[in-house]
Amino acid sequence: MTTFALAIVLFSALLHAGWNAMLKAVDDRAGVLGAVSLAHALVGVVLIALSPLPALASWPSIIISTLVHYAYYLLLFRAYRHGDLSQVYPISRGLAPAIVAFSAWMLIDETLAPLAVAGLVAITAGICLLALQRGAAAAPRSTLGFAVLLGLCIGAYSTADGIGIRLAGTATGYMGWLFLCEAPVPLMIALHRRRNRGQFAPRTLVYGLLGGMAAVTAYGLVLYVKTIAPLGAVSAVRESSVIIAALIGVFVFGERPWPGRILASIVVALGVVALTWAG
Known part of the structure; x- marks a missing residue:
């Protein structure tokens, strides 16, 4: 992976960890997720037009990616309702790199150099270590179940999009239609809220749209990099966002303990360096 591609993916990781932390912090998660999907759809309209x-x-x-994303949003809502950011996020994101690398090998015969494989293993190990710092083995089954299902969804749509955007002939056209297909999500949430006589607070809409712009930018950048770098490597570096999420958990939400998180961060950083050196 080139330095240019690495920089883009790391910036994407920062944006993704940020909007997930915001989702964990707010009370009206369904409303924020609806606004996030609305932002995706609006950006999709612009990209389709251009x-x-x-x-x-x-x-x-x-x-395939659209249907999996529907399940992803539902699981994301449930997971953060029952679990901590620094537990759900690393478990779910940590499963994705291995799933994507294996799927890319099976479906399109895409292989990684030995050093890149070592880097992917290091990143995955660091992410798993980070997850265990929150006592994953002793966590409620519902939290672990939602986190694992989230990881499977992330691996599935990441693989589908990595293959699809290479076949599309137009990266922005692919993104546009993919994002527009999320339009039913805010509509369903709005109808459900109306049937239950619920209201959307203006602050919820603002937070959701800001989070949506961060989310759409983050995933758009990742989709672009998948056209110029191996899918497994992109996915592995992308999931370094768990370190950012862990730091947010420590300094913003006051989650402890912190020594294991530092060790996990070093392991992930070494994995990123290995992937970069592998080219």
Whole structure:
């Protein structure tokens, strides 16, 4: 992975950890998720207007990714309702790199150099170590179940999008239709809120739209890098966002203990360096 690609993915990781931390901090998570999806759809409309139609071969990936994203949002809402940020986030994101690397090898015969494989293993190990710092083995089964299912969803849509965007012939066109397909999410949340006579606070909409812009920028950057770098490597570096989330957990939410998090951060950092050296 080149330095340019690495910088883009690390910036994406920062944005993603930030909006997930905001989602954990707010009370109206359903409202914020609805606004996040709305931001995706609005950006999608703009990208569609400025881009050609994606190639027919990429549409199965768009459909698969869209359906998996629906499940992802539902699981994300449930997971943060029952678990801590520094537990759910590393477990779910930590599963994704290995899933993506294995899927890319099986589906498109994409392999990594030995040093890159070592880097991926180090990143995954560091993420798992970070998850265990929160007592994952003793956590409620519901929290672990939601986190594991989230990881499977992340691996599934990451693989689908990595393959689809390469077949699309237009990165922005692929992103546009993928983002627009999230439009049913805010509509369903709004209808449910209306049936239950609930209201959206203006602050919820503002937070959601800001989080949505961070989310759409983060994933858009990752999709672009997947056109110029191996899927497994991109996914592994992308999940270094768990370190950022852990630091937010320590300094913003006051989560403890911190020594294990520092060790996990060093392991992940070494893995990122190995992936960069592997080229």
